[in-house]
Amino acid sequence: MSDNNATKPGTSVRVEDGYWTPYQRLVRNTVLPYQWEALHDRIAGAEPSRAIANFRIAAGLQEGRFEGFVFQDTDLYKWLEAASYQLGSAFDPELERQVEEAARLIGAAQQADGYLNTYFTVAEPGKRWTNLADCHELYSAGHFIEAAAARYSCTGKTDLLDIAVKLADHIDFEFGPEPGKLRGYDGHQEIELALVRLYEATGERKYLDLAGFFIDERGQKPDFFHLEWEKRGRTSHWHPGVQKTPPSLHYHQAHLPVREQETAVGHAVRAVYMYAAMADLARLRQDEGLLAACRKLWSSIVHKQMYVTGGIGSTPIGEAFTIDYDLPNDTNYSETCASIGLIFFARRMLLLEVSSEYGDIMELALYNTVSSGMSADGKHYFYVNPMEAWPEASRGNPGKHHIKTERQAWYGCACCPPNAARLLSSLGHYIFTSDNENLYVHLYIGSEAEVQLVGGKAAIKLESGIPWKPEASLTITDLPAGNPFSIALRMPAWSSTLRLEINGQEADPDIRSGYAYLYRRWEQGDVIDIGFAMEPRRIYSHPQLRADVGKVALQRGPMIFCLEEADNEAPLAALSLPSVSEITEVPSEWSTGAVLLQARGERLRAPLEEETSLYRHSPPVVESCKLTFVPYALWGNRRSGEMAVWLRESL
């Protein structure tokens, strides 16, 4: 375990990137203002959020009933977190005014004892902490604490932090192993990683310990969710009446003590949020046991249960993992939030141990599933990221209703849009880490950073053509004379070779765990030029992955590609890619800078004379055709139609 420390969030990285900056601007100029209006129920035609109204009622500022989901508060908290990152990058008086207004409102809604939750304050005042399995009370608190920690670390402002400390102290008073306290944990993990962030913001060890309590209490006997269920009369928040079965322990990752868990199970978002907190605790408490569990759970996901786009969650039923190698393409869930959580987990694993698989998966999920989640206008979102879509089946087959082929406006349960906003606003935190002797470059996202290293603070500038052009460069823009150190560059799995030059001279890096280490006494003005191999490549799955065996997918750089009906005649399933076809690159005519792929393909057609029969003894006719592949991140931006990531490979 290394003592690699995170660069402090937001303090030192400014993103200026050809691919991501437009998304960040969308968040700043469109998403956050739009969400602010949505939180205030001022979007005509959209389902009202009710989030602000609930806070006003809880604060006694207006009359009314609580409305919305029991965790509706988090819509505002995630917005606050995203806004805080934006204010950390560049001040904006209007946005700052909105954050301060929200902070005052939340402060007014907080109870005297520190408790904060509008649902229980307004709708069920006597029922605090009686249904943690369903009601997400600690989850909601966690999102507030994350927002407060982000605001403090980005801007130094303490208005939210003061509320968060009061809230966290209240939770610490209620929960813990001591007699009289509740030995419980939340149905939706989030408080754990939030408390770690609060510890990092405040230095208060008790928050780290409380996070550790929640992590280690989960899965202990007797089962808290069963005790709690019995105690409240076997009811569920989500279904009327007395229930026959208690909450599922697997679904809540509470089937075993977390240290004994080896397989990712249950609700995918909750799982990865928990694993992220476990990785934090492993690092901050030098906990080898938790690290070992994290490695196993990581491997369970990425070697057994992850889609080729970095999506996770094979089934919409419970938005959950299923079993190893069960990755159906046409019914998967692969929620945008789950891939965001996987990125959280990956980043924290990189802080524990620098190994390129973490960076590769972080990049894969970011450039594909997260990027696909948001439309080019910033106002439409995919929650579910299918590997295959067929619009008629989405309408006509109830098992596929969750698969949308057009991004949707703000939803009733608005989890993914604000989650994407907070990730995109804090993208700077995912590019670099350092441990004084090494500066690690995990993602090739254009940016400027200041990093504390042996002997002083280095200023660097990363310029990048990723994901479209196979080149990047790192310039040392400022560096006090000092000791030598390494710049360690991730060698992406998608690049078969990596050419490195320092000031025009070929470099000879030391390769360790998929990173190229360049060790020298760096000087101001030094430039590393990085040349990737970015030819289109075919991807094959493990033969145990039944849904994809005999099929092929295409990748170029970090981008996974797919077929869309906008370019290729439906049914896409009738198309195949011959193993000998050359794949060529063409510029997109509808997405600036994007590279599309083309190849000669084959299409199976019914023999004409018996077009109406469903089954026949004569084989279909093979025709030649042209295939056009678009980056998965960009699908669904033209018209609704079929889409497929995997297609058959023919000889």
Add this chain to the structure above:
Amino acid sequence: MSDNNATKPGTSVRVEDGYWTPYQRLVRNTVLPYQWEALHDRIAGAEPSRAIANFRIAAGLQEGRFEGFVFQDTDLYKWLEAASYQLGSAFDPELERQVEEAARLIGAAQQADGYLNTYFTVAEPGKRWTNLADCHELYSAGHFIEAAAARYSCTGKTDLLDIAVKLADHIDFEFGPEPGKLRGYDGHQEIELALVRLYEATGERKYLDLAGFFIDERGQKPDFFHLEWEKRGRTSHWHPGVQKTPPSLHYHQAHLPVREQETAVGHAVRAVYMYAAMADLARLRQDEGLLAACRKLWSSIVHKQMYVTGGIGSTPIGEAFTIDYDLPNDTNYSETCASIGLIFFARRMLLLEVSSEYGDIMELALYNTVSSGMSADGKHYFYVNPMEAWPEASRGNPGKHHIKTERQAWYGCACCPPNAARLLSSLGHYIFTSDNENLYVHLYIGSEAEVQLVGGKAAIKLESGIPWKPEASLTITDLPAGNPFSIALRMPAWSSTLRLEINGQEADPDIRSGYAYLYRRWEQGDVIDIGFAMEPRRIYSHPQLRADVGKVALQRGPMIFCLEEADNEAPLAALSLPSVSEITEVPSEWSTGAVLLQARGERLRAPLEEETSLYRHSPPVVESCKLTFVPYALWGNRRSGEMAVWLRESL
């Protein structure tokens, strides 16, 4: 429209067939006695049926509460129908005693006004006819009427028929277009075809008219199921509390007047029961409009929505049809009862117009899905007949929980086992029809029959090697001297050629609509020898059938084949059948008489050096292997494991 009349059920056909007689004996010697015990809750370890107990409570013979499904009565009714067919074939004093005992009990449970339903009599006495959408009152009545008609036509006994007439008269009093009557229809179609049978048994035209009323009322505006739902306060029998949405009209085939329906939609069993009644009415009332609708709905099923095994119902959600060409292999429902209903529909279409597609589909569904539904011991059943099974996914993926890889004992909702029993017991009704000038042979099932033809009653004997041996023969065992007539033999779609000899001389039939007509003055002792082509054949799907494109299935005679893990290494998805592989026949070592198929296949393996990665850039390694295919009807009779009907075809 021909005036082809049905041979009267059970009067004249005795089955003696190598394949089916063992199943029929199982029904007689095992299934019916077992079900009789189950109906009486006397099977140790099984979930109690409660059917008899409910009748005893309704009859005032014992105290207690109603238990079981709202349509639990039908378990007894289907048993009675099956028992009646068996008693028509051969008398059995113990079985007759049981039927008479049941008849007395049902008579005692019938209300003074003719009403018969133990749920509403015992549990909700004031709520008759208030929830036809959910509560299956007319459906239950229909099954009783079918049993009564079967008993009467097979044995001439009127004990059940008297109750049925009283019940049908009561329904006729309550329902109809006249003022003061209920203009409604049942959520689960069944009463319609039952009333037709009652008409055929009694000659009473009013029952046919009432069936016609139910058929033509469905789908009229205003929507009965919505009116009824509003009237009872928007409740559902199946879910507590007030419901947000009314019953689905599509699910109930009530979205359009039936004559305007062109696409099979909704719950598959209900749909085909309704189409069967429509075909009956089209025939008996010479109704061209209904015939046209029947042809369209038939085509919608068999040309767009049917599995290659004759299974129907693509989704477990609502046990329903979805959309054209949406036939997923690993999540389909294909309930045994739905294929039984498809056989009902096919037989009735044959009575309307003799065309081999009806016979082909009837045979396909019978030899594959229905046959697969029952285990070799007669006590275990598949309700769901998947095209692909993977036991671990059935356990670990909630979207696949309905896919079982081992047949289950008697279920709580025991619809399929007694439905299979009544079909198998009445198999004789599906083999022949006649219209005085033609004797039609639809199925090649060994049997002896007496048929009324021009000039007299002919006795014939059909001997058959189907499904294993490619030969059959038809002997005229008795025939009064008389006029010439045709014997019309179905030319199965699976047989590329058909060789016919009459008394050893090659015959030259007239071919019309897939039947070979042999017209002559037949004499006692004449023998027709029929030689089929039964080589193994590859089946391909229409390319719009996305789940099967690029794949192949195997057929030999009427049997569809599949791969099982008992013979082939999992994952089966990694196997393919080269297009050049020769397919050979081998005798089964575990199922007497059965023919298995073998071929050289290919298996994709992960390159050894990177076994753990889920995705890789190197293509999998191809290995040669031997493939063994077993008849789909016999799958799941050894051990639990993977199964697949379709596999990839490689070059």
